[in-house]
Amino acid sequence: MSGGADPSGAYDDEGYADRAYDDEGYADRAYDDRAYGDGPGHRDGTGDGDREAGPGSAPEDPARPETPPAGAAGGTDARRARIPLPRAPVEDGGPPPPAAPLVLAHPVLKSLLGAWALAACSAEESAAVDRHLGECGACAEEARRLRTAVGLLRPPETLDPDPSLRTRVLDDCLARRPPRIPVPEWTMPYDAETARLDALLQDIGDADWHAPVRLRWFADGGTAGRRTTVAGTLAHLLAVDGLVAVALGLADPLGEVPAGEPGPAGRTEAYWRSSHLPPTRAVRAPWRAQTHALVRTTAFTGGGDAGRDAGGGRMPVSYGDFALPLRDAMVDRAFECWMHAEDIAEAVAYPYHPPAARHLHRMVDLTARLLPAALAERRRAGKAASDAPRHLVAAGTPGRSLRLEIEGSGGGQWLIPLDSPAAVGSPEHEVAYIALDDVEFCRLAAGRVPPEEAAAGRSGDRQAIRDVLFATASLSRM
Template sequence: MKAYDENDGNGENGEEDDGTGAAAGSGTGSAGAGVGGGGGVPGAPGAARIPLPRASVEDGGRTLPEVAAVALEHQVLTSLLGAWALAACSAQEAAAVEEHLGECDACAEEALRLREAVTLLQRPESLDLDPALRTRVLDGCLERRPPRIPVPRWAAPYDAETARLDALLQDFGDAEWHAPVRLRWFEADSEASRRTTVAGVIAHLLTVDGTVAVSLGLADPLGDITTPSRAPAARTEAYWRASHRPPTRAVRAPWRAQSHGIVRTASFTGETGGMPVPYGDFELPLRDAMLDRAFECWVHAEDIADAVDYPYAPPSARHLNSMIDLAARLLPGALAARRRAGLAAPGGRPHLVTAGEPGRSLRLEIEGSGGGEWLIPLDSPGAVGSADHEVAHVALDGVEFCRLAAGHVPPAEAAAGQVGDREAIRDVLFAAAGLSRM
């Protein structure tokens, strides 16, 4: 027994349905049976028929019906301009207003003014998710069910920054992947740069992150490619030269897989993160290397976002503070290296002390997100910063300081509040820019 019309919407005599539910030429009898005949046996003559769903005009190939403008007086049309600007008129009223605007200059000018006012009232909202949303969701999940093997606190910034960059990349087309990017850094107190593409930047991150991966016992992304040293620039240049063609979107998958592997493996090392990671002519403990990689991931994500004209927010305050702290801890060694190279002044009143003792210091005050204060020893990396031996005070915004440390802001142009020994301040600002590299 069937509960539908076996003629599939056609008339009972094979005539086509005209879209109104009754067969053409069948009169009203069939329709009447369907509406008021209830109680018939399904499938029997005269039984009630279940109508097929109607198709919208927009879904078919037929053209939309034209909306005829209604005849309205000038005063009524003028009163409708506000509703028309807000798209609140009916189709007939909108057609009448638009026809009138082609004939009345005064109303056309008023309509234009109202439309411009509406655009000011309707502020466009960003479709991007709140950068802090991921952290809040993860914190909420972990409160309910702590992980069996948690990600160490020092690895969390790298985990977050690689995830943010991957989210930026996921919708890129070929044009975006080949958009030109200029990598910038400071070298011997002068600006240096290298031209590449978005895909080339991801290849750079892949190869330099590979130094951490190799230290953790993971595969080296360079494979059989030989390099003169483990320095980041040497590894990157070797990878670029060995590529048969410029990197494409295909580089995203191995970079993301490697970042997942680094975080996963680092989680098994425990909370100390003291394993050394060599960078060629220097090395960092694993916990600092992970912060260094998080910092570079954010900096190059901004480079990519600038290349495709897309906004990109700084890291969360907690992670930004950890990155600034790493740079502050590296500054004494950078100052000593500059002094050995003859680039830094020895100081007008050096206060030479043995390692572990207080010495001449600069107070580095970081304002805004991720801010804090650090006392930077000036005369020896082994000395301890001391407020009693403070000779200068520098205040900088947190993001501005990070861009200085990334080589994106010239030291002479750093917007800093400066008090005290000018030579010491200059040396610290140039040492901060000298922390950058390709």
């Protein structure tokens, strides 16, 4: 250090001040010219008093504390700044001493409950409210009600992607690079729903495959059902999708087709009987392979979208006691895949969403177009009113109609002829009106909602409304 040895002995060889604690808990601190330079009111190391700042000296800093000049009363001690420190010095790197807790009056704490429920309080306020809730039962009950209300205003978000995300991504990809052999639009719902179900199955554990599932459908005496498991439900989809596979010339999952061209229920029972053991997760591989084969094969049928019966979409697919064109059968299989995916999701407590809007619309449209034939079938069986004039049976003749309005992103309006499948709906002959949510309408058609309990807005002919609701539910099957 320049200027010779320091008389106080408080400086080391590098010019730093040693700190010592006296009896009162204060540290003796000395300042050298390396720390502050030669400015007014600072020591220069020689023991001289104040000096004028020379060229290159640091300017005076009014915020810097001054040290007592040399020779002042008290001698060496006068040149030391007395800095109060805690009596128990904190070791280097240790935590700072805890702050004193915030103390608030009861009315203030009560007024903070709303902000606390919204997580809008400061850390100190939240800690004060938390302590108070452990002592005040009335405020604790109020806080519980507020937290419940906040949960209703801000529902938890699922980690599962939006069901329309896959469709949007594919649309964007296909817009950039169109496929050489496009998949028909009427196959898209089946492709999307089988992919969503497969993603659900990928997430479940081994034990979940044996979770109980009840297959449900509508019967005039009430809801009918058949108990199975998650694996059994997937085996049911595999067996019934085989109807489309057979129509396309693909291998039948049943192997040898039972006599009499059984429908969905008969094929399912035959597949279950052919297994030596109850279905397990091993059924996922053949089911997924068949879904890929169906989508790929429909792309080669020449099924365009210029008209309802364009190309290979006209190919009939037999369901045993009735048949559907291939384009409608693929939408029907997408519809059933969605419904049974909800059954599986309910069995394993998995969140599941309705299909994308345009796919849901195709399912609603198919159901609405099947209603006239379902009404006629119930009328022949004596389960629906039969008061149609004979001249309305001719094809293309306008007749009594019910306006079906389906609300939601997949909805629309349809005029349902009431007197004959060959008749056409006519707004001039409208006698009744029904309004239903799109998902509610689909669940009614799947037998998940009894027709008496369907949340439908209605007006007009009550018998016609009842007939249409029951005919919608009668479309369900195993």
